[in-house]
Amino acid sequence: MDATSATVRVRFFARYAELVGRTEAQVSVPLPATVGDVVRRVRAELPGAGSLPERPLAAVNLKQTKLDAQVEDGDEVAFLPPIAGG
Amino acid sequence: MDATSATVRVRFFARYAELVGRTEAQVSVPLPATVGDVVRRVRAELPGAGSLPERPLAAVNLKQTKLDAQVEDGDEVAFLPPIAGG
Amino acid sequence: MTYLTRQPVSIDQLVADVSSPERGGTCVFLGTVRNGAEERGVEAIEYSAYEEMVEVEFGRLVADAAARWPDARIAVRHRLGTIPAGEASIGIAAAAPHRAQAFDACRFVIEEVKRRIPVWKKELRLDGTEIWVDPSGHPTSKPSHV
Amino acid sequence: MTYLTRQPVSIDQLVADVSSPERGGTCVFLGTVRNGAEERGVEAIEYSAYEEMVEVEFGRLVADAAARWPDARIAVRHRLGTIPAGEASIGIAAAAPHRAQAFDACRFVIEEVKRRIPVWKKELRLDGTEIWVDPSGHPTSKPSHV
Numbered sequence: 136m137d138a139t140s141a142t143v144r145v146r147f148f149a150r151y152a153e154l155v156g157r158t159e160a161q162v163s164v165p166l167p168a169t170v171g172d173v174v175r176r177v178r179a180e181l182p183g184a185g186s187l188p189e190r191p192l193a194a195v196n197l198k199q200t201k202l203d204a205q206v207e208d209g210d211e212v213a214f215l216p217p218i219a220g221g
Numbered sequence: 222m223d224a225t226s227a228t229v230r231v232r233f234f235a236r237y238a239e240l241v242g243r244t245e246a247q248v249s250v251p252l253p254a255t256v257g258d259v260v261r262r263v264r265a266e267l268p269g270a271g272s273l274p275e276r277p278l279a280a281v282n283l284k285q286t287k288l289d290a291q292v293e294d295g296d297e298v299a300f301l302p303p304i305a306g307g
Numbered sequence: 308m309t310y311l312t313r314q315p316v317s318i319d320q321l322v323a324d325v326s327s328p329e330r331g332g333t334c335v336f337l338g339t340v341r342n343g344a345e346e347r348g349v350e351a352i353e354y355s356a357y358e359e360m361v362e363v364e365f366g367r368l369v370a371d372a373a374a375r376w377p378d379a380r381i382a383v384r385h386r387l388g389t390i391p392a393g394e395a396s397i398g399i400a401a402a403a404p405h406r407a408q409a410f411d412a413c414r415f416v417i418e419e420v421k422r423r424i425p426v427w428k429k430e431l432r433l434d435g436t437e438i439w440v441d442p443s444g445h446p447t448s449k450p451s452h453v
Numbered sequence: 454m455t456y457l458t459r460q461p462v463s464i465d466q467l468v469a470d471v472s473s474p475e476r477g478g479t480c481v482f483l484g485t486v487r488n489g490a491e492e493r494g495v496e497a498i499e500y501s502a503y504e505e506m507v508e509v510e511f512g513r514l515v516a517d518a519a520a521r522w523p524d525a526r527i528a529v530r531h532r533l534g535t536i537p538a539g540e541a542s543i544g545i546a547a548a549a550p551h552r553a554q555a556f557d558a559c560r561f562v563i564e565e566v567k568r569r570i571p572v573w574k575k576e577l578r579l580d581g582t583e584i585w586v587d588p589s590g591h592p593t594s595k596p597s598h599v
Contacts, residue, residue: 148503149573150585197506199569213503213571217588220502220531220572221484221543221563234357235427236439283360285423299357299425303442306356306385306426307338307397307417318464322483328539329489334482334559336552337468341477343550393474404489406482406563413480414556 140165141208145177149216151191155183164206170195171202173212187214226251227294231263235302237277241269250292256281257288259298273300310365311358313388316398324382325402332406334413336399342392348433352440354387354396357425361385368419372401372412379403379412385426396428456511457504459534467546470528478552480559482545488538494579498586500533500542503571507531514565518547518558525549525558531572542574 142163152158162176170193178184192215193200199215206212228249238244248262256279264270278301279286285301292298318335325333342349369381383399390396397420401413420426421442430438464481471479488495515527529545536542543566547558566572567588574586 146503148571149501149575194503194506194571197503197509213506215503215571216573216585218567218569218571219574219586219588220500220570221566232357234425235355235429280357280360280425283357283363299360301357301425302427302439304421304423304425305428305440305442306354306424307420318468318481322464326485326539328485328487331485331487331489332482333485333541334480335464336556337479337481338552339472339474339477339479341474341550343475343477345550393472395479404487404491406484410482410556410560417552 138166141168141206141210143173143206143208143210143212145173146211146213148213151187151214151216154186155181157181166208168206169203170200170206170212173206174202174214177214191215192217224252227254227292227296229259229292229295230297231259232297232299234299237273237300237302240272241267243267252294254292255288256286256290256292256298259292260288260300263300277301278303310362310383310385311356312384312386314386316384316386316395318398318400321382321384321398321400322402325380325400327380327402330378330380330402330404330409332404332409333400333402334406334409335401336397336413336417337395338397338417339395340390340392346430349392349430350433351389351391351431352396353389353429353431353437354385355427355429356385356387358387360425364424368416368423371419372415375415376401376403376408376412379408381412381416383416383420385420385424387426389431456508456529456531457502458530458532460532462530462532462541462544464544464546467528467530467544468548471526471546471548473526473548476524476526476548476550476555478550478555479546479548480552480555481547482543482559482563483541484543484563485541486536486538492576495538495576496579497535497537497577498542499535499575499577499583500531501573501575502531502533504533506571510570514562514569517565518561521561522547522549522554522558525554527558527562529562529566531566531570533572535577 194213231246280299403409428440549555576584
């Protein structure tokens with residue numbers, strides 16, 4: 136990894152974790168990068184991740200964000216299925 | 222008491238019971254009679270009752286009623302201070 | 308069912324009275340004796356009632372709520388006697404399949420209680436005075452002479 | 454404070470967390486696992502969460518409520534794990550000087566939970582199937598393959 140790329144920790148929950156068959160992964164993306172770039176990388180790279188939505192609900196560092204938000208090296212990017220709490 | 226008059230049980234609560242110095246009384250009114258007639262009789266007859274309102278909230282036989290409702294012999298007529306429950 | 312008690316109001320009992328697996332939302336309201344900045348020294352409130360009428364009027368009120376929210380189940384208990392500041396004078400539980408019904412039915416019951424259940428309260432203050440509370444929530448100017 | 458638990462939700466604890474003599478109205482909401490006519494055989498629901506995010510998001514949510522109702526105090530607990538039908542998955546208590554604030558704050562919290570707290574549920578049915586619940590309240594067609 137060099138200064139022009141970011142390595143992010145990716146997390147999957149609930150049905151998405153079942154689809155991908157794992158709860159987390161690491162991916163690298165060239166900088167500057169958005170959450171959407173991470174999503175595309177994940178869907179292309181990880182087995183089973185092609186069945187994830189193209190525009191999932193996402194959080195970066197424990198906060199919901201839009202897909203055009205920037206990511207930095209070391210960020211945690213989470214793919215959130217439709218929220219069903221309460 | 223004859224068939225042309227009604228004897229009703231009158232009940233006082235909370236501040237009204239304090240004003241009148243009792244929690245119940247009996248009064249007779251000539252028939253036909255309304256709750257308002259009972260109120261007037263009570264205010265005129267019972268010591269301390271003159272300080273009750275002329276148009277109190279009233280109930281007949283456990284149900285709130287207007288002052289022009291009819292009363293019958295044997296009814297229970299209650300003088301209710303402004304309700305403050307809950 | 309009796310709607311009046313002289314014991315502390317049990318939330319657990321109220322919730323148990325309305326709970327069932329068909330009803331996914333339960334709303335509880337507790338009204339407690341307040342002693343805040345507005346009250347200045349309320350130690351307790353003495354609650355009294357036209358008890359026979361309270362029982363039948365609560366029956367009518369719960370029936371009215373059942374007519375508006377047929378899938379809801381409602382339990383309510385009003386405490387009488389001397390209730391110290393901070394303790395509950397009334398507890399209401401409404402359970403329904405969906406939460407909006409539970410909230411609305413619970414709110415309806417407390418609003419109707421304030422309007423039609425014949426209960427009265429007298430504030431017992433730290434300075435020894437006793438004041439009847441009028442429905443606007445403010446004490447009457449006339450001190451009690453019990 | 455931690456907002457998550459794997460134990461049954463204690464209403465008494467939530468109420469104790471928000472009670473005070475200044476706050477005369479307390480509204481509690483309990484969301485319970487439902488098994489009614491619409492559900493057809495839900496034995497339990499398995500709740501999972503993005504736990505670290507739930508904790509910070511609940512903190513933000515409670516702060517948002519405190520900004521809107523400065524005199525209210527709010528407590529909330531969400532249960533995770535396998536919760537049998539009829540038991541509570543979430544409990545919220547809101548106490549305030551006046552009842553309207555308590556009702557409104559409590560309602561606000563549950564509506565916001567549904568919108569922004571990352572929790573998911575899978576129905577465990579009597580027939581052995583397991584179905585993820587989507588936010589509209591209806592199960593997805595795809596059975597789980599855990």
